[in-house]
Each structure stands twice: as C-alpha cells, then as structure tokens.
Amino acid sequence: AQSVTQPDIHITVSEGASLELRCNYSYGATPYLFWYVQSPGQGLQLLLKYFSGDTLVQGIKGFEAEFKRSQSSFNLRKPSVHWSDAAEYFCAVTENTGFQKLVFGTGTRLLVSP
C-alpha cells in the first residue's frame, strides 16, 4: 500500500529565509505526487504536482519541489518565505488508477517568525 511520511510536524522559519519541507513516499511504481496547502478555515489548495518528465516542478506562490526517485522523496522548497505562507502543508501520492485516490501525509505546520 502507498504511504507518505512527513517527518516534521512543525517547522519555524524566519520571514525571508528559505524553506524546505520533507516528504517521503512508499510506492512500487512511479508515483504521482502532490503538495497541498491548508490555511485555517480554508480548503486545501494545490501548490504543485508531479506526474512525469522534469523532476523539478514549479508551482504557485513561488514554491517548487524536486522528485528524487533514488531517495523516494518529493521535498517542497521556497527561497524566501513570507508571513502569509504560514499554514499546514500536505504531501500526497496517488497511483495510476484512472482517478486521483489521494493518500496524504500527516502534514507539516509552518510557522513564520518576524
């Protein structure tokens, strides 16, 4: 069965500093990978997704993620964090079943300090 591990429950980053959120997945074949952000009272919003091709994926709000098959990882990065980036971030994986039956990690809460 597929699974996703987000080892960091909380991360605090200073505003303007760089950010990397870790995600490791367990899946036999080539996974389809996603990062979502959830702000309080808001629905989950897709930041970026990887299906195939270039392993460095650009997303919205200045985020990017890199798929590394050898490490089973799909880490999310941002070069300069803004206070508005404070939220919960979820990594997710799905298999090629014809629709996105997403399996989510437990999330990483990002706190941004002034």
Next chain:
Amino acid sequence: GAGVSQSPRYKVAKRGQDVALRCDPISGHVSLFWYQQALGQGPEFLTYFQNEAQLDKSGLPSDRFFAERPEGSVSTLKIQRTQQEDSAVYLCASSLAGGFETQYFGPGTRLLVL
C-alpha cells in the same frame, strides 16, 4: 467563480444521531470525492463519484457511512448512528474530469459527536 461549497460548516450531534453533510461541487465538474480529516491528521479518502456513479467506496469506515450523488451534481454524505470516533472534518473535492485533473477542495464540515 464559485468554488466547492459545503454545508453545514459546523455540526454538533449527539451520539446515535444521524447526520447529513452536503457538498456542492464546481458546476460542470464530473468527479467528486469525499475525505475525512481527523484532528492532527491528513485527509483520508472515503469515496469517489464520476457523475452519479459511485466508482469507489473503499474508504468508507463502516456501513453507517453512505454517500450519494443522484443527479451527478450535489452530493450528500450521510452518517447513521454517529459515534464519537466520527468526529472529524469532512472534506469534499471536485475535479473537471477523471484522470488527473486538479481536485478543488471545499472548506469542509467540522463534525463533533458528543
């Protein structure tokens, strides 16, 4: 344009009561998903509809959970004889088609069973 809406936003139920949670997907979206998000966890897949057909209900926790989408638009998730362990946020998402179209999530319904 309008996004995915869910109602009610909050629901308090006494143990043993039946509840019905409504999801209004984005107009024209063929695919509809329900997820359950327990406190401090990532969302977990419950069920998937393509138009009015329920193609996957493997994530429904028990036979007390029932979902329908009779006309291929609005969906209702019904929980019979609620238990305390049903307390969670129930998220609905829709996408334009099957395959790997982006899922757009609603704000969720927070259910508290006392």
